[in-house]
Amino acid sequence: MNKLLSRSILCAVVFSAAAFQAPVSYAQAILEEIVVTAAYREQGLQDVPISISAVTGDTLVETGLQKTEDIQFLVPNLTVNETGISTNIFIRGIGSGINQAFEQSVGTYIDGVYYGRGQQVRSPFLDLERVEVLRGPQSILFGKNSVAGAMNITTAKPTDDFQGRFMASQEFEDGETVLEGMLSGSFSDSVRGRLAVRSREHDGYIENLTLGEDDPERTDWAARATFEFDLSDTVMATLKYETGEFDVTGRHIEIIGESPATVGPFAGLAYNQILFGFFGQDPSVLKVEQDEKRSANGDFSDNETEVIALTLDWEIGEHQLKSITAFSDFEYEEFCDCDFSGANVFGAALQETFEQFSQEFRLSSPLRDDFDYILGLYYQTRDHDFADQIVVPVDSVLVPAINLGTPGAGNLVAGTEASRLAEVNNDVLSAFAQVSWHVSDTFTAQIGGRVTNDERDGFRTMRILAQGGGALPAPQAGAAVVYANGFGITSENLVALAGLGDPTSQFLLSQLGGLPVEGDRDTTKFSPEVKLIWDVGDDNMVFFNWAQGFKSGSFDFRANNRNFYTDMATSFEFDDEENDNFELGGKFSLADGALEVNAT
Numbered sequence: 388m389n390k391l392l393s394r395s396i397l398c399a400v401v402f403s404a405a406a407f408q409a410p411v412s413y414a415q416a417i418l419e420e421i422v423v424t425a426a427y428r429e430q431g432l433q434d435v436p437i438s439i440s441a442v443t444g445d446t447l448v449e450t451g452l453q454k455t456e457d458i459q460f461l462v463p464n465l466t467v468n469e470t471g472i473s474t475n476i477f478i479r480g481i482g483s484g485i486n487q488a489f490e491q492s493v494g495t496y497i498d499g500v501y502y503g504r505g506q507q508v509r510s511p512f513l514d515l516e517r518v519e520v521l522r523g524p525q526s527i528l529f530g531k532n533s534v535a536g537a538m539n540i541t542t543a544k545p546t547d548d549f550q551g552r553f554m555a556s557q558e559f560e561d562g563e564t565v566l567e568g569m570l571s572g573s574f575s576d577s578v579r580g581r582l583a584v585r586s587r588e589h590d591g592y593i594e595n596l597t598l599g600e601d602d603p604e605r606t607d608w609a610a611r612a613t614f615e616f617d618l619s620d621t622v623m624a625t626l627k628y629e630t631g632e633f634d635v636t637g638r639h640i641e642i643i644g645e646s647p648a649t650v651g652p653f654a655g656l657a658y659n660q661i662l663f664g665f666f667g668q669d670p671s672v673l674k675v676e677q678d679e680k681r682s683a684n685g686d687f688s689d690n691e692t693e694v695i696a697l698t699l700d701w702e703i704g705e706h707q708l709k710s711i712t713a714f715s716d717f718e719y720e721e722f723c724d725c726d727f728s729g730a731n732v733f734g735a736a737l738q739e740t741f742e743q744f745s746q747e748f749r750l751s752s753p754l755r756d757d758f759d760y761i762l763g764l765y766y767q768t769r770d771h772d773f774a775d776q777i778v779v780p781v782d783s784v785l786v787p788a789i790n791l792g793t794p795g796a797g798n799l800v801a802g803t804e805a806s807r808l809a810e811v812n813n814d815v816l817s818a819f820a821q822v823s824w825h826v827s828d829t830f831t832a833q834i835g836g837r838v839t840n841d842e843r844d845g846f847r848t849m850r851i852l853a854q855g856g857g858a859l860p861a862p863q864a865g866a867a868v869v870y871a872n873g874f875g876i877t878s879e880n881l882v883a884l885a886g887l888g889d890p891t892s893q894f895l896l897s898q899l900g901g902l903p904v905e906g907d908r909d910t911t912k913f914s915p916e917v918k919l920i921w922d923v924g925d926d927n928m929v930f931f932n933w934a935q936g937f938k939s940g941s942f943d944f945r946a947n948n949r950n951f952y953t954d955m956a957t958s959f960e961f962d963d964e965e966n967d968n969f970e971l972g973g974k975f976s977l978a979d980g981a982l983e984v985n986a987t
Contacts, residue, residue: 424519424541427528427761428751433974436833436920436930438522438987440465444515444543448554453587455495455508455538462520467508469639472723472737474505478522481535481966487739487773488811488845488944492964494525494533497540498627500696500713501530501767504741507717508538510633510692513609514569514583516541522987523968524936526914527821527835528761534936534966542627545579545615546571561601562590577617584610593639594680596671597729602637602681609633621702627694634689640727643677652791659728666784668730682729690719705753710746717741731783736776736804743769760822767815773944777805777876778854789873796873799866802854805876809944813843821916833918840911845942847959848903851880871895876947877902877955900949904959912937912963926976938964 424430432441440462442452452458455476456467466477473485476493483489483505495502502508512518518540525533549572556565564587571581586608591601609631616624645657653661659675662668671682696713718740726732749763779785781802789797821835851867853859859866859880867880868891877899884892885901916934923929940962952958972987 424539427749428754433926433976433983433985434928436918436928436932436972436974438970438972438985440520442518444517447512447515447518452512454511458518458520464522465520469509472721472725472735474509476505476508476538478520478536483938486943486945487737488809488941488961490532490938490941492532492535492938494529494537495540496529496537497694498542498696499698499709499711499747500694500715501743501745502715503532503743503769504717504739506690506719506739507692509688509690510631511585511587511607511609513567513585513611513629513631514543514581516543523932523970524914524916524934524966526934526936527819527837527916528763530765531815531817531837531839531841531912531914531936532938534938534964542611542613543569543571543581543583544625545573545581545613547573547579549573561592562588564588579615581613582611584608591637592679593637593641595637595683596674596680597669597682597684600637602683603639604636605634607631607633623700625696625698625700627696627698630693632689632691634687636685636687637683638681638686638727640683641677641679641681642675642727645675662728662730662732662784666730666787668728668784671729681727683724683727684729684731686722686724686734688719688721690717692717707751709749709751711749713743713745715741715743731780732785733783734778734780736778738774740772741769742771743767756825758822758824760820763819765815765817765819767813769813771811771813773807773809775807775945776852776856777807777874779803780854789869793869796865796869799863800869800873803859803863803866804852804854804856805849805870805874805878805947806852806856807847807849807944809845809847809942811843811845811942813841813941815842815939816840829922831920833916833920835916835918837914838911839914840909841939842907842909843939843941844905844907845959846903846905847942847944847946849876849878849947851878868892868895871899874947875899877949879903898948900952900955900958902955904955906942906956906960908940908942908960910939910963926980927974929973930971932968932970932972934968934970936966936968940964 442458442461456469459465459467464479468475470485475482475485476491478493481492483492490503491505495508521537521539523536525537529537551570553568567585569583573579587605589605591604593602595602611629613627618624645659647655647657659672662672663670674680674682693716699710701708721737723735725735745767747763747765749761751761752759779800786797786801817837817839819837821833823831823833825831851859851870867878867884870876870878871881872895879902881892881896882901885896914935914937918930918932920928920930942959943961946958949955949958970987974985976983
């Protein structure tokens, strides 16, 4: 979870792209203003005292960016990495690990709705207005988990006039086909709608030497329907429904630079040489150069997502009241060939389901000369279920390898799996406020705070089963001891064997801890922020920001034992993360608007 990084003082200098346009005449070109909603109001990018990068929907189309992982090439300090079993998002080096229990340190929000699972950012882009990347804690307006920053995505809205777009592309070398279409317009004076669809097929660009195919092969599709209803002169409703799938077979992962073992029976040999020379695995395992070729015996990730959101916008005098009600459902199945080679060693199958309901109310005052404010309430409830299976097939090299040290022990785990189940139920209630006091024409003090109550309960267990999920055959009952002794995996089976008086199981249980385990948490936190803003001339500002953020603690899904903790219950729960952010920045418009320089 990078706690050390999250407590560090991070300084970064980020210069925005300086754009010049060759003039047809002698007139000076002026940069086009980018409008963002990073402060929950529509403002020009240069008017927001935040370190922020914005990419418009037109830029995404022109550059051919497909998904969040691609946008890191346009946004400084942003890193997105799809691993074998999860997805990591980092800003300024701060992010979360690959444990499925972790919430992301970089919060992702689409049309004001929180997307809490890292895996959800693998979903392809579809008909967007813009993507904003905000650096530093965004706990006041965006929520408790955005300790590193936030990704604020806005989808395209229905239009009054009829518009349509269709795009088809074919890339021949790697076999990629993309079809995308959009229709938008009004049904009447008070009803507008927009429909966007997208489909993509990609054959892959890395040769899998083991299977004789190309990886990663991607298939995804998405559809979104958005309707706007003018319920009165002062109330507008926006209803959005979105669904899609994004699947991938294979990974863009290569093994390179292996070091030989220094001790033991295989001293002097690298992992690939051991697999091929001693265990007779496929010759493709010997490939350890970076050359767009890989060795793997099969992995995949199948993802499904669905979101329904209703937004109501009221004009109450000069104030604006916004309500966002949303339900999201996300699930996936994966298989990870987790030694990332074409050898039969072990695999990990993963399944996750995530359901979330949220309700937010936000009241914004008009922008005044003396002060203005934003007030809000937020409620969220969600159910999160996770399962995985560490699979040791009958022909796994682990079977003879274990038998070398303990004859017969390898046979006990042949054709078995360590099956994990975990779940967390979570309720969040928070209230937030941000007040801007315009002390003078050139100086503004902005003070904000968010108080959050987070309640959750969790459960985890592990069972040793026959491969595929059935009960262990009686002759393999001792498999739990091999998993515990060889891999540090405790289980309900180990508890049962210890209860029958088996001394080895009793000793291992005392070292590893027993299952199942459960716990509950109830935490209330306050996140403050102070911002000082100086206008130092036309279209120029300097700002200083101090903010505290926190990310909720929870319960560990992936641990195999109690580690160094005194008992399993203590190891099961992990605490909140907190950080302090100090930031000095400036935004400057130079050369009569032809050059913009932002630095933090």
